[in-house]
Amino acid sequence: MALLKPTRPGPAIATDRKWALSFAVGVVGIFLGYQFVVPHLPYQVASFVDDWLPLTALNEASVYVILALGLNIVVGYAGLLDLGFVAFWAIGGYVVGWLMSGFFDSARVNILGHPPIGLPNGVHISFWLVLLIAGAFCALWGVIIGWPTLRLKSDYLALVTLGFGEIIPQVFVNGEDINGFNLSNGSKGITPVDGIDLFGKLLGPFDLAFKFLIYAGIAAFVVLLSLRLREGRLGRAWLAIREDELAASMMGVPLRKTKLAAYAVGAFSGGLGGAAFATQVNGVFAERFNFSISIILLAMVVLGGMGNVWGVIIGALVLAWINSTGLVQFGQTFNNAFGTQINFPSYNFLLFGIILILMMLFRREGLIPERRTKLLLREPERGQMTALGAEAELVAAEEAIHTQTDPPSEGKLATQTDDAGMGVDAPQSGDSTEGGRS
């Protein structure tokens, strides 16, 4: 078959090492640059850097990277479309709000925490513990949300996750008085939150370079988590479910449990990101967690290359930078040059939309595709080509069967199993027309 380029999966590990090295060099370079070099640069150069690549934007972008990596586990690995990932960002943020501030002022808890001097009330727990708690709490919520929803298939799952992505932030917006209990301080938000303790140095709101180092470190951890899981038992099961859910279940992969694991690990990462963000902006504010963030995160995953952590990182950095800095700066430069008064930042979703459409038209596999996805989208399948003759006969035979027998009604399927959702494409007596490649 000359048409077929035999694509062998190369040594993935070697590529990962190269990327990991670039990542580490980049992070350390940025840290050293902003900590030691930029302050000593001539004023104009320093302000140029500060305009076009401010540390706040880098930190926010790092948070987006953490969140996008978490979403990538759900969408990219397990193939479950989640349109409400912002919920975990919010929950992770509120864990910081609850456990690292004076918010619960009737309590006085301090576990390795750093309450503001003279204000010991509230719950003050060390950031590193809170980080873990936020991750675990989000994982728990991932399971709670996933339990009823994961029996649904693609489109329906997407809709329900969208619902949860709306509900949870709304709960926080309106959570000022839940039967007299103040859960979230409503739209006023919870602020300020305590600093981060880094090897004995307490990082305040202005230690941005060190915070960048921490957020990049969290991102690196999520990368490691993603890569190792991908190579292991769970990662294989996720890919198998993404490829052919039915076949996976028949090979002994418990569908609901495995999908829940993807949700939980994704949500865990989301919680880390949410917690990081709360320390970056020094508080949690319910109104920030809107639907558009879920879409931006998804766009980051798609732009970068679903399933490829390095692609997702690039996608997240690019979109986060455009969103926070690029459009503003470009707009100012443009307006100054041409004397116009166009409000460029307000066109961000137009731009994202255009980027997504262009990607879908010209590079569906993303900027840095996972090899598998690229193969799926770019190459014909061998079976499709060689078995065309045989397949045509089979199709005819199957059609003959289907005219004789009604398709199974959904109630017929073993509904109390994990697989209730499979009614949509459960094979009736032989379904070679349908194949396993939905």
Added chain:
Amino acid sequence: MTDAIRATDITVSFGGLVAVNAVTFTVPERSVVSLIGPNGAGKTTFFNVLTGLYKPDSGVVEFQDRDVTGLPPHRIAEAGLARTFQNIRLFGLMTAEENVMVAMHSQLKAGVIATLLRTRVQKREEAQARDRARELLDFVGISHTRDEYARNLSYGDQRRLEVARALALQPKVLLLDEPTAGMNPQESARFVEFIYRLREERDTAVLLIEHDMSVVMRVSERITVLDRGEKIAEGTAEQVRSDTRVIEAYLGTGAAGSAGH
């Protein structure tokens, strides 16, 4: 000899249509049993009941004397019932080796934390799984495809890979749904030998759905014939071949007189 599978009085209907009607059927341990019948006879539906995809309206499926009726597919697979698919359903964008390793999911233990930390136990488990996968690929004769994506394998190799993947479940019974579909006569002949090897070397019973009568007649110790959801005959190749109802089912009413021996 004990039975690996005993399905008693299985009835499945879709809406008003009874796809399988009160069929009782057994697969003795280490036997080769075939299920045949014209298109639409309910063979695959029956298969789907055994593997847990459909829940029967009535009837009991026992697996090594354990009631597995209505258990989810992954539990039944875990219990030792593995299958291949009539239309190949491999994980196309996973390598041959990964495909086989997916089926070991229930036998492996490593959780998220062990995998993240790459503990010694996890590494050893992965290495053993990999070795077993390679051994299975070798057993079905496609070890050269180890690192190829399943979708890029030739049709015959894909069928073999499906068998290797099913064997990774260490099944007591292997259900093969039209395994020789699309094979030429030489390939079918090799496949017959392969079934013999399966039973001898892997200690597994084989339940076959097959249209190729030369294959069925050669390998089966017992043949069950379904027609319109009902069991119309059961016995050795000889007995089934000369059964008038079977001939009628295949060739139409009135054919028995002229076609029978």
